[in-house]
Amino acid sequence: MMDAETADLLGESLERAFRHAAAAEVEAALDEVGWREALAEEGGAVVPLLFTRQGMANAASGALDDLLTAALGLPADAGTAFVLPEFGGYGAPGSTEDGALALRGLGTARMSGAARAVVLAAGRDGALRAFTVETGKLGVRPIGGVDPRLGLVAVEGRGLTASGGSAITAAAWEGALAAGRAAVACELIGASRTMLRLAREHAVTRVQFGRPIGAFQAVRHRLAESLVAIESAEAAATAAIEPDGGVSPLPAGMAKALAGRNARTVARHCQQVLAGVGFTAEHDFHHYFRRILTLDGLLGDARTLTRELGEGLLRDRRLPAAPCL
Incomplete structure (x- = not known):
């Protein structure tokens, strides 16, 4: 396991990497840091170190591609992307029939x-296989939407050759989903922390009636409730990552759902504290608000995950074991 000193050094290096503006520059900086090597050696233990900082910096990278590719046991590198499920969902984005591969994600x-x-694809019998396809054969279209700075693209393909591929068990895909959800949860937590920082800075500098607005109880309560929301989401994300670097599917789903819901709570409170300035294009707050709305929809949104987790608990009549912290 990574010791505390090494983790601090890696965290500082990752923080510097995310100071770059362009996604390509971030990718190059992550290569220099040795992100993929750390992922191979430490597994999920490095997920909070990277993705929390990525969220705090409102940065974009292919780190999620590396994480999901490696989680399926495939080689991850800077030239390999991963086709994510469509927004709000988490099923395999591809399908195979009569030797042809179609995908949408x-x-x-x-x-x-x-x-x-x-590309993860499901056959007619439900069996999963992972295929590696040339991106030149895919239709790739930039997505504007609420957060164009994230750089998401729509990916489509039809009639592709579905030969070879690696067999992927349902358990392996659940494990990859768990790792991805833990990562996105950490990114949501990082973005939430920056929203709170921006609101706090405004509260101590904005003066009304001769006093900083942070002196008023109503403002303090909103900031305090935001902090509680962040800390509870972080506790859930920490509990999802096991001491050996593995990620548990059920706790990861709970962490992703909680992080998505709590990020909206933080955004609502911080917007109230920032008041009119929070709506302006010049202030950074709206970039983070846009980011959490988008991140919530990756690999299952909070509402869907909460409903499905609840249905599972009712069906199994058994609560998950409490994590050992």
Whole structure:
């Protein structure tokens, strides 16, 4: 396991990497830091170190591509992207029939410049296989939407050759989903922390009636409730990552749902504290608000995950074991 000193050094290096503006520059900086090597050695233990900082910086990278590709046991590199499920969903984005592969999903900022992409596809019998296809054979279309800075793209393909591929068990896909959900949860937490920082800075500098607005109880309560929401989401994300670097599917789903819901709570309170300035294009708050709305929809949104987790608990009549912290 990574010791505390090494984790601090890696965290500082990752923080510097996310100071770059363009996604390509971030990718190059992550290569220099050795992100993929750390992922191979430490597994999920490095997920909070990277994705929390990525969320705090409102940055975009292909780190999620690396994480999901490696979680399926496939080689991850800067030239390999991963086709994500469509927004709000988490099923396999591809399907195979009569030797042909069709797909419809999302790609991160890496997709446009990648040479190849990993696609998880389900056969007619439900069996899963992972295919690696050339991105030149795919239709890749930039997505504007609420957060164009994230660099998401729509990815489509039809009539592709579905030969070879790696067999993927349902358990392996659940494990990859768990790792991805833990990562996105950490990114939501990072974005929430920056929203709270921006609101706090405004509260101590904005003066009304001769006093900083942070002196008023109503403002303090909103900031305090935001902090509680962030800390509870972080506790859930921490509990989802096991000491050996593995990620548990059920706790990861709970962490992703909680992080998505709590990020909206933080955004609502911080917008109230920031008041009119929070609506302006010049202030950074709206970039983070847009980011959490988008991140919530990746690999299952909070509402869908909460409903399905609840249905599972009612069906099994058994609560999950409490994590050992």
